[in-house]
Amino acid sequence: MDLTEKTIDSQLVFEGGFLKVRRDRIQLPDGSEGWREYIRHPGAVAVLALTDDRQLVMERQYRYPAGREFLEIPAGKLDPDETREACAQRELWEETGYSASEWTFLGTAHPCIGYADEQIHYFLARGLTQSARQLDHGEFLEVVTLPLAEVIARTLNGAICDSKSLVGLYWLQAHLEGRMPGAV
Structure with a gap:
């Protein structure tokens, strides 16, 4: 059964600093028409x-849409023409x-498939050295290092609950246990 939905017409509804909202008229698999509204996202890592010593670098920051602070893994959006x-x-x-002196690609996830085309590309960074950081204007966050076992425990009690971090931690565990293709 072909489940493909075909675009008939596409309209840009909103264009912000880095997100775009589109509304498309589509043909459904049964031939009827429908509408899809979705967000275009440049992608992220x-x-x-x-x-x-198996400490994980985490960030504590306030996330305006959710109206609260989160403890999460470092991440950010891709700039135009920038490699992952x-x-x-x-x-x-x-x-x-x-x-980091050692980088391992873990995989790509699609966090919001019902309303956005965002892709997040996950990397393991090892061989860490620290220097001064360079936060973007308007970016405020606290860097925290925690034992990996404690971070995993915090996912199970809901203290770490953003999907980006949960996926990354799942893949990190699988990689460290040798359960992922190409794991070392």
Whole structure:
């Protein structure tokens, strides 16, 4: 059965600083027509920065749409013409001050498939060294390092609950246990 929905007409409804909202008229698999409203996102990276003594670099920051602080893994959006790995390296350094000598791609997730085309590319960073960080204007966050076992425990009690971090931590565990293809 072909479940593909075909675009008949597409309209830009809103264009912000980095998000765009579109409304498309589509043809459904049965031939009838419908509408889809969705967000275009430039893509993002997320970094699991692990120290030699199995401490994970985390960030505590206020997230305006949710109206609260979150403890989460470092992440950020891709700039135009920037590679995923270059973005991961830049975001880790800018937000935390850490750089890494070893980078491993863990995978790509689609966090909001019902209303956005966002993709998050996950990297494991090891061989960490720290220097001064370079936060963007208007960016406020606290860098925290916690034992990996404690971070995992916080996902189970709901203290760490953003989907980006949950996916990354799941893949990090699988990688460290040798359950992912290409795991070391």
